[in-house]
Amino acid sequence: MVVRILVLLAVLSGVLASAQDETFRIPPVKIPIVIDNQPVTIATAGTLTGSLDSFKLKLTADLADLQDHLTSLLQAQLNRSDRCGERLSVERVTLIPMAPRSLLTAYVHYERWACVKMWGKEVAKRLVGGNGVLPVTLTPSLAEEGQVKLTPEIGRIEADGSLGEVLQSPSFGDKLRDKISESILSAMRKITNLTATLPPDVARVASLRSVQFADGGSARLLLEIEGDVHISANEVRALIGQLKPQGSP
Numbered sequence: 001m002v003v004r005i006l007v008l009l010a011v012l013s014g015v016l017a018s019a020q021d022e023t024f025r026i027p028p029v030k031i032p033i034v035i036d037n038q039p040v041t042i043a044t045a046g047t048l049t050g051s052l053d054s055f056k057l058k059l060t061a062d063l064a065d066l067q068d069h070l071t072s073l074l075q076a077q078l079n080r081s082d083r084c085g086e087r088l089s090v091e092r093v094t095l096i097p098m099a100p101r102s103l104l105t106a107y108v109h110y111e112r113w114a115c116v117k118m119w120g121k122e123v124a125k126r127l128v129g130g131n132g133v134l135p136v137t138l139t140p141s142l143a144e145e146g147q148v149k150l151t152p153e154i155g156r157i158e159a160d161g162s163l164g165e166v167l168q169s170p171s172f173g174d175k176l177r178d179k180i181s182e183s184i185l186s187a188m189r190k191i192t193n194l195t196a197t198l199p200p201d202v203a204r205v206a207s208l209r210s211v212q213f214a215d216g217g218s219a220r221l222l223l224e225i226e227g228d229v230h231i232s233a234n235e236v237r238a239l240i241g242q243l244k245p246q247g248s249p
Contacts, residue, residue: 020051021049023049035073038069038076046059046197046225053231056227057198057206057225057229062222063095063223064221074093074179078176084113086110087111088109088110090107092106097221100214101138102213103138104184106180107133108134108167112128112166128162130160130163131159131163132159132163136152141211142208148208150181152180192208192225194206202231207229209226210225211224
């Protein structure tokens with residue numbers, strides 16, 4: 001009887017040990033992204049923590065390269081120079097963490113010109129112009145179908161004279177806001193495409209739960225992604241073969 005009890009305890013101990021949470025490292029991946037013909041590289045890494053049939057996924061994407069290229073990216077999208085219309089020049093763009101959001105600040109020079117005929121010639125005349133600072137708060141979230149979305153909100157605009165009214169008008173301000181969010185969102189959707197960041201056996205059973213910006217220190221912007229991975233006891237062997245337990249060499 002004593003032997004049977006000892007054997008039973010040993011079996012139960014093994015079952016409990018196998019059910020304990022274990023953490024596996026997801027190897028770092030560099031994701032190349034092309035936005036308006038400009039290459040950007042996003043570095044991602046993460047962990048899976050859980051038992052044999054349910055794991056919690058956590059991925060972290062380093063957006064430093066996107067931050068470094070953001071001025072040239074938005075210049076390519078937003079700069080315009082119409083002789084008899086709007087002239088916009090993006091001078092500088094910063095993107096910093098404000099967890100769980102981020103703050104994009106665009107420093108722009110704007111002019112509006114009109115053409116009139118004088119003595120039989122068309123002459124361009126400047127109607128308004130000056131420098132402006134546009135702060136845009138970007139808040140990431142997940143839609144019901146699991147798609148990543150980004151909500152932009154323009155803050156208090158600083159601008160010379162009547163230029164502030166122009167920058168806040170729906171015809172201009174909304175267009176600028178949408179262009180800014182589209183640039184960041186295109187990169188985020190590439191990052192949250194789990195087939196690009198996870199081993200195939202893991203990606204096909206993974207689902208997103210949340211996404212938010214985070215502070216990586218020294219104004220470095222991170223994107224943190226959390227999700228769930230459900231696998232069977234048979235599939236865990238493939239998982240272990242592709243991922244290293246945390247703490248292993």
